[in-house]
Amino acid sequence: MPPVMRRGVGLPASREATRPSDGEAAPDRVRGDARTVVALGGAVLFTPTALALSDRSFTVLGLPSALVYVLAVWLVGIVLTRSLARRRPDAR
Structure with a gap:
C-alpha cells in the first residue's frame, strides 16, 4: 500500500504556492x-x-444541409480542440 502524503509535504516550495485550495478545481x-x-x-x-x-x-x-452540418461540427471541433490545446504563457 502506498504511503499517504499530507498536503504540502514533499513538494517543492514553488509547487506549494501554486496549489489550488480544496474548493478550487485545478486548471489542468x-x-x-x-x-x-x-x-x-x-x-x-x-x-x-x-x-x-x-x-x-x-x-x-447551394450545399445540402447535411453537408453543412458535418462541416460545421467538424470546424467547431477543430477550433475548440485548438483553443484547449494552447499552452498557457506561464506554463513554461
Missing part, C-alpha cells in the same frame, strides 16, 4: 475535462441519429 483538470467533453460531444454529433436530424430538404448556398 478543468482543461482535461473540457477536452473529454469536446471529444465525446463530437462523437455524439456524428452519430447516425444526429446526422439524420440534420438531413433536411433545404440548401445553404
Whole structure:
C-alpha cells in the first residue's frame, strides 16, 4: 500500500504556492475535462441519429444541409480542440 502524503509535504516550495485550495478545481483538470467533453460531444454529433436530424430538404448556398452540418461540427471541433490545446504563457 502506498504511503499517504499530507498536503504540502514533499513538494517543492514553488509547487506549494501554486496549489489550488480544496474548493478550487485545478486548471489542468478543468482543461482535461473540457477536452473529454469536446471529444465525446463530437462523437455524439456524428452519430447516425444526429446526422439524420440534420438531413433536411433545404440548401445553404447551394450545399445540402447535411453537408453543412458535418462541416460545421467538424470546424467547431477543430477550433475548440485548438483553443484547449494552447499552452498557457506561464506554463513554461
